[in-house]
Amino acid sequence: MLKAWPRLAVRTRIMAKQPPTKRRKTSTTTDNKGTDKVITSKYFSTPTASKPSSSSSSSSSAYTSSFEPLTWKCFPSLEEVEVHTLILGTHPSITSLKENRYFGHKMNAFWWIAGDCLGFRRADGISPSTQKPYTLAQYLRHGEEKVIPYEEQVKVFAANGFALWDIVQSCQRKGSLDSAIRNETPNDIPGFCQKNPSLKRIVIANGSTGSNFFLKHFKEWCFSGDLKPAENTQSQKVFASIPKEKLENARITFVSCVSVSPAAAGFTYLQKRNFWEEHVYNPGLNEKLKNEKKISQENKPTEQHE
Template identity: 30%
Template sequence: MVEARVSSFAPVVDERARVLILGSMPGIASLSAQEYYAHPRNAFWPIMGTLFQFDVTLGYSARLEKLKASGVALWDVLQQCERDGSLDSSIVTSSQQLNSFAAFFQAYPGIQAVFCNGNKAYQEFTREAQRLKTEDSRFEALHIQSLPSTSPAHASMTFEKKLIEWRSLLLFL
């Protein structure tokens, strides 16, 4: 198989951010739509709509504004990688380029917690945060937590169970 080189989106963030939600890399549906979590069966937007009490049928920019107004930022751990398809397990590890977290957290010092959407995002971000702790003490105090993937590929957990786990981010808002 030939892997395609894919790139993530710019972060969705403003000065109100207190929580950062990190994915690994947008899937094919998201890349095609140029929207975070665009796959119709991804539970991300229904979970966010429930947590922050907004209609998930709102347009994409309105949903992003609802998140920002609630103190939530979105981004991905990876800036670029090679991958065949949408699954994290298809990412070629040697091709991974991480986003610049040192500059990001310097620009948005109000972020106190990072919630990772799935294991791949958690593994890669915690490794990078460990490295950054030697350069910036802010990474020592940062709360980092893995949450169940909202991807339709993670169908072994019900929406209700995912929602219960995702409620933990409300403690930081």
């Protein structure tokens, strides 16, 4: 269970009558002496969550909180890895919160795609209700011998320099749809990027819906020149109102993806996987290889000549 990993402890708070507590605008990092230093995110503001109205505080609507960010630091056995890609969900679904897992719904394409691209298989792909294979099972690249537990899947994911988090830290929501999110408070995404200067890519896992939440809470950051859109149409639309000259020297590429959600039924599994492989996993793995070569060169003994 993930509860054994302190940094992955779920911060689930289901309170129908109380809004989440206000979060500070700071985050911490550790210097080379092991001392915690406070980082203030210039482009992060924490709105004051409004109290639920009588109509929104029903028993079917609750406040919930997302997970802690998932990186290589969550696994003591892993050596240090430079984080190159931060993938952002919007907010965990009811299923994800219940199972204490990122993208926990069985029909969410995220871990199926990650497995195809990183060398494992999420599960056998058999529906527990019908005992028949899911439609996507016929397209999976790896056989059942490559099935590994969720705990190992996230470890492989993080070991390759990928990180996971959510745009929305806490919110009130009825059900699991992003469109039902109300009174939300965002996570400090700029602070995470500031603590991880090796980061090259921010990926929005739920397409235009997630991108809208990102732009809503980090519009000033988008206009700052730190971010630039990827070349796909959906990413370009998010930054359409931003002058191109502000994007020329950006260090982080913003990728608005084809959604992995089962609600995005207009895209087949193959279409989703092809997009993610081209725009997320291939660039990320190439970045990891580049980092490894750089480290290898730095650690290579200098030849001495007489």
